[in-house]
Amino acid sequence: MISRAIFPNIKSLNNTYIINRSLKCITNSLYISKRLRPYINYDNWISLQKKNQSSLSNLQNIKNIDLSKFPAENIRNFSIIAHVDHGKSTLADRLLELTGTISSNHSHQQVLDKLNVERERGITTCSMFYKYKDKDYLLNLIDTPGHVDFNYEVSRSLVACQGTILLVDASQGIQAQTVANFFLAFNEGLTIIPVINKIDLPAAEPDRVINQVESTFELDTSEISLISAKSGLGVDKILPSVIEKIPPPSGDVNKPLKAFLFDSWYDTYVGVICLMEIVDGKLQKGDKIVSAYSEKMYEVIDIGIMHPEQFTTGYLHAGQVGYVVCSMKVAAEAHVGDTFYHIKNPVDPLPGFEPAKSMVFAGVFPIDTNEFNRLDESITKLTLNDASVSIQRETSMALGQGWRIGFLGTLHMDVFKQRLEEEHDANVIITQPTVPYKIVYRDGTAKLIRNPTEFPEPMELQNKLSELQEPMILATIILPEEYMGSIIDLCGSRRGEQIEYNYMDESRVIMKYSIPLAEIVTDFHDELKSRSSGYASFDYEDMGYQISDIVKMNVLINKKPVDALATILHRSQVANVGREWAKKLSEVIPKQLYEVIIQTTIGGKVIARETIPAMRKNVTAKCYGGDVTRNIELPQKAFYDFLSKGSGTSKKK
Numbered sequence: 001m002i003s004r005a006i007f008p009n010i011k012s013l014n015n016t017y018i019i020n021r022s023l024k025c026i027t028n029s030l031y032i033s034k035r036l037r038p039y040i041n042y043d044n045w046i047s048l049q050k051k052n053q054s055s056l057s058n059l060q061n062i063k064n065i066d067l068s069k070f071p072a073e074n075i076r077n078f079s080i081i082a083h084v085d086h087g088k089s090t091l092a093d094r095l096l097e098l099t100g101t102i103s104s105n106h107s108h109q110q111v112l113d114k115l116n117v118e119r120e121r122g123i124t125t126c127s128m129f130y131k132y133k134d135k136d137y138l139l140n141l142i143d144t145p146g147h148v149d150f151n152y153e154v155s156r157s158l159v160a161c162q163g164t165i166l167l168v169d170a171s172q173g174i175q176a177q178t179v180a181n182f183f184l185a186f187n188e189g190l191t192i193i194p195v196i197n198k199i200d201l202p203a204a205e206p207d208r209v210i211n212q213v214e215s216t217f218e219l220d221t222s223e224i225s226l227i228s229a230k231s232g233l234g235v236d237k238i239l240p241s242v243i244e245k246i247p248p249p250s251g252d253v254n255k256p257l258k259a260f261l262f263d264s265w266y267d268t269y270v271g272v273i274c275l276m277e278i279v280d281g282k283l284q285k286g287d288k289i290v291s292a293y294s295e296k297m298y299e300v301i302d303i304g305i306m307h308p309e310q311f312t313t314g315y316l317h318a319g320q321v322g323y324v325v326c327s328m329k330v331a332a333e334a335h336v337g338d339t340f341y342h343i344k345n346p347v348d349p350l351p352g353f354e355p356a357k358s359m360v361f362a363g364v365f366p367i368d369t370n371e372f373n374r375l376d377e378s379i380t381k382l383t384l385n386d387a388s389v390s391i392q393r394e395t396s397m398a399l400g401q402g403w404r405i406g407f408l409g410t411l412h413m414d415v416f417k418q419r420l421e422e423e424h425d426a427n428v429i430i431t432q433p434t435v436p437y438k439i440v441y442r443d444g445t446a447k448l449i450r451n452p453t454e455f456p457e458p459m460e461l462q463n464k465l466s467e468l469q470e471p472m473i474l475a476t477i478i479l480p481e482e483y484m485g486s487i488i489d490l491c492g493s494r495r496g497e498q499i500e501y502n503y504m505d506e507s508r509v510i511m512k513y514s515i516p517l518a519e520i521v522t523d524f525h526d527e528l529k530s531r532s533s534g535y536a537s538f539d540y541e542d543m544g545y546q547i548s549d550i551v552k553m554n555v556l557i558n559k560k561p562v563d564a565l566a567t568i569l570h571r572s573q574v575a576n577v578g579r580e581w582a583k584k585l586s587e588v589i590p591k592q593l594y595e596v597i598i599q600t601t602i603g604g605k606v607i608a609r610e611t612i613p614a615m616r617k618n619v620t621a622k623c624y625g626g627d628v629t630r631n632i633e634l635p636q637k638a639f640y641d642f643l644s645k646g647s648g649t650s651k652k653k
């Protein structure tokens with residue numbers, strides 16, 4: 001699949017850096033799934049392409065292409081949605097090859113595949129030219145990120161399409177992300193074309209999967225395509241069905257400009273590059289446009305299509321999708337879902353826009369405090385293009401200077417950590433992830449708590465508190481029936497409430513649970529996989545806030561609270577977690593010359609206590625006068641051991 005770098009920009013807002021939305025690809029170059037090439041039966045595939053030669057407008061011809069020859073009725077904007085690994089990238093490659101947009105010869109194998117994890121979530125658009133029944137078509141394939149953390153981005157890129165290919169693996173059948181993506185597309189009113197992939201696999205059960213598609217989505221499967229994206233089998237049927245089934249965009253070129261931004265990235269040479277769908281009107285080089293969200297004005301410097309890289313056309317008109325380089329200096333100003341209009345012709349923005357929302361927060365601290373400045377530079381660079389990360393400086397008594405970073409979800413956080421370590425050679429401590437809790441006061445005001453240290457002690461809330469709330473998610477879990485018991489136990493232990501369950505076929509079950517977000521940000525996914533031998537799939541969507549009996553637990557070492565270890569828990573978890581943490585800390589803190597007392601407390605009430613006896617009984621202890629309140633230097637290593645191995649699994653009841 002093609003992929004592209006997004007190097008974020010930073011906007012300083014008081015002391016907070018809000019980094020613009022959209023963690024996507026890291027490479028700024030063409031990526032073609034090299035891992036697939038050796039398996040393709042090239043003879044068949046190339047002969048299939050040759051058959052299509054007459055219908056191709058290949059790269060050489062693009063110089064003669066005049067976009068004005070593509071009115072809306074000759075345009076189709078579509079995407080491919082699928083569960084992870086069901087073959088989305090492979091199919092996209094085949095379609096690009098089939099239309100001559102990329103060549104299928106082996107020279108494309110040398111690919112800049114710098115960072116796998118990053119590549120996975122690129123939103124990439126590519127325009128293809130295709131002749132069908134003697135008519136030339138402009139087909140815009142809009143790729144979507146493949147992970148639950150990026151649901152908002154997926155939904156916005158779907159808005160730029162009129163239809164989508166719902167790709168399902170013939171051996172695995174419908175999985176949780178298939179369901180989540182289906183509903184995102186369904187809610188946007190898109191035409192959905194189901195396609196069954198991997199029919200070459202010995203374990204393929206296309207009939208069974210067709211039944212699942214019918215019963216789960218009530219889609220018409222009478223003309224369903226059965227394909228092998230790997231060998232190319234059946235792929236030539238896809239584009240004709242895209243043209244016949246998906247409606248053309250309905251925009252009007254004579255109306256005032258309405259341009260919809262669904263992706264952006266930062267290019268060191270030209271600045272911010274936006275991907276936009278021109279919903280109505282026409283946009284051309286030199287035009288002055290305004291963001292409906294920020295009301296900032298920009299001048300269009302370059303405009304064109306992605307084919308697969310930027311190809312300047314000088315304009316785009318209603319229904320077309322392409323890139324726009326304007327005088328936008330920082331990617332933080334490119335808000336996914338924003339609408340742009342001509343400066344003299346304001347229009348109503350398209351609905352559904354939401355500013356970036358971090359849902360998982362963690363403290364990041366250098367292990368070696370001398371590394372702070374270097375790490376600060378690395379974090380700034382890394383987040384330059386990531387609008388969905390929020391950063392705030394944080395000072396911890398225990399861990400020194402660091403940052404409080406907000407992510408879209410845990411995968412997003414893992415990617416960030418991995419990049420920091422791999423690309424910037426950083427050694428960091430990342431504190432236990434936490435979610436934003438809400439305090440609603442009696443006077444009607446509300447405060448979001450993103451860091452447990454900000455959570456008021458019970459005394460401070462007296463006579464002021466109306467209610468405490470925590471963020472909830474609606475989880476979709478699909479699994480073979482035999483694992484149901486174990487997964488129901490798991491969801492129960494994470495304060496989950498079953499909303500419904502249904503059989504998708506005689507042996508597979510789809511369950512819906514409402515679960516507090518805090519319960520899935522640590523090890524829920526790993527636990528789900530291990531309890532179901534890898535067969536359960538999981539996806540979730542935001543369910544807003546719900547009243548909850550949450551409390552802040554402090555950890556005291558020799559009576560002094562350790563700020564970096566404060567955590568917010570549901571009251572039902574306090575006894576267990578309190579005991580567990582005290583015990584684990586007593587295992588990772590080395591013996592001192594004096595006694596070390598570890599306590600976990602809630603509002604001054606001790607939940608658990610552990611004592612690490614002094615190293616040896618000698619006069620030294622006496623010299624210190626047995627002062628248990630003395631401040632011990634908790635070694636960084638102890639923190640590291642505790643935070644990286646210790647606290648993650650501890651929220652289980």
Ligand SMILES: Nc1nc2c(ncn2[C@@H]2O[C@H](COP(=O)(O)OP(=O)(O)OP(=O)(O)O)[C@@H](O)[C@H]2O)c(=O)[nH]1
Nearest residue numbers: 036084085086087088089090146197198228229230
């Ligand atoms: N046998 C077989 N394997 C396939 C087929 N299509 C894709 N694959 C394999 O399935 C794996 C995943 O394919 P991708 O195209 O990367 O899937 P994806 O949906 O883009 O995955 P993500 O990018 O991780 O979301 C790769 O190992 C492919 O070689 C197919 O038709 N038959």
